[in-house]
Amino acid sequence: MKLFMLLAGLIAVPSFAAAGGDLDANDYVGVSFWLVTAALLAATVFFFLERDNVSAKWRTSLTVSGLVTGIALWHYLYMRGVWVETGTSPTVFRYIDWLLTVPLLIVEFYLILRAVTDVAASLFWKLFVGSIVMLVFGYLGEAGIMAAWPAFIIGCLAWFYMIYVLWGGEGAAARDASGNAAVQSAYNTMMYIIIIGWVVYPAGYFLGYLAGGVNEGTLNLVYNLADFINKILFGIVIWAAAVSDNN
Numbered sequence: 594m595k596l597f598m599l600l601a602g603l604i605a606v607p608s609f610a611a612a613g614g615d616l617d618a619n620d621y622v623g624v625s626f627w628l629v630t631a632a633l634l635a636a637t638v639f640f641f642l643e644r645d646n647v648s649a650k651w652r653t654s655l656t657v658s659g660l661v662t663g664i665a666l667w668h669y670l671y672m673r674g675v676w677v678e679t680g681t682s683p684t685v686f687r688y689i690d691w692l693l694t695v696p697l698l699i700v701e702f703y704l705i706l707r708a709v710t711d712v713a714a715s716l717f718w719k720l721f722v723g724s725i726v727m728l729v730f731g732y733l734g735e736a737g738i739m740a741a742w743p744a745f746i747i748g749c750l751a752w753f754y755m756i757y758v759l760w761g762g763e764g765a766a767a768r769d770a771s772g773n774a775a776v777q778s779a780y781n782t783m784m785y786i787i788i789i790g791w792v793v794y795p796a797g798y799f800l801g802y803l804a805g806g807v808n809e810g811t812l813n814l815v816y817n818l819a820d821f822i823n824k825i826l827f828g829i830v831i832w833a834a835a836v837s838d839n840n
């Protein structure tokens with residue numbers, strides 16, 4: 594079954610990818626789209642195959658990591674095409690990708706805690722709703738449906754709220770109570786990714802909409818590298834905790 598899905602994917606992918614036109618070797622932004630696409634493919638295969646190498650309680654976390662990179666892979670195929678053909682930011686594809694992958698990423702905190710300790714469903718909802726509010730207001734601001742500043746401020750408040758829940762709120766309490774070293778260290782690394790790795794996205798919004806413009810190429814290059822850390826590395830941290838947890 595897995596092999597079948599993999600083969601179906603490999604056959605289907607090039608027909609979409611071909612729509613992207615030629616990739617110019619000097620177009621380093623286009624090349625970065627290409628490299629991250631390949632890395633997302635590898636990461637997706639890796640997370641799904643590694644499910645078999647971890648104990649049952651960790652499998653959902655690895656599945657979700659694979660869904661995140663798989664969904665992003667799908668969007669990257671199209672985003673590269675938009676960039677190569679138009680030289681502009683694929684904003685709509687980025688936001689659809691974020692809308693699907695960011696809630697899945699943030700919910701991983703709940704999942705890794707749930708693998709080793711009792712954790713209330715309210716933690717899931719706080720993080721999930723926080724991520725949706727952040728993205729919806731970001732999009733309203735970028736699309737010009739709402740004024741750029743208030744949308745940005747509400748989006749940032751939602752992000753700070755998630756950081757608060759993870760740093761000092763319900764998430765931190767569950768982490769401390771879990772008494773599981775593998776989960777605690779993964780939790781902390783993941784939390785720093787949410788705090789530091791995620792700065793790139795509001796910074797891009799700020800420069801582009803509030804500070805008078807940003808170079809589209811630089812913006813996309815930085816977003817692509819950030820996605821590598823925030824999606825692939827994030828999943829690897831979870832995988833590392835899963836394989837080192839032997840309780």
Ligand SMILES: *C/C=C(C)/C=C/C=C(C)/C=C/C1=C(C)CCCC1(C)C
Pocket residue numbers: 691694695698727728730731732744745747748749752791794795798820823824
């Ligand atoms: C894989 C994609 C990821 C991790 C995307 C993350 C996106 C954000 C953290 C976006 C944050 C924003 C704000 C904090 C304020 C409003 C504007 C946004 C949506 C860019």
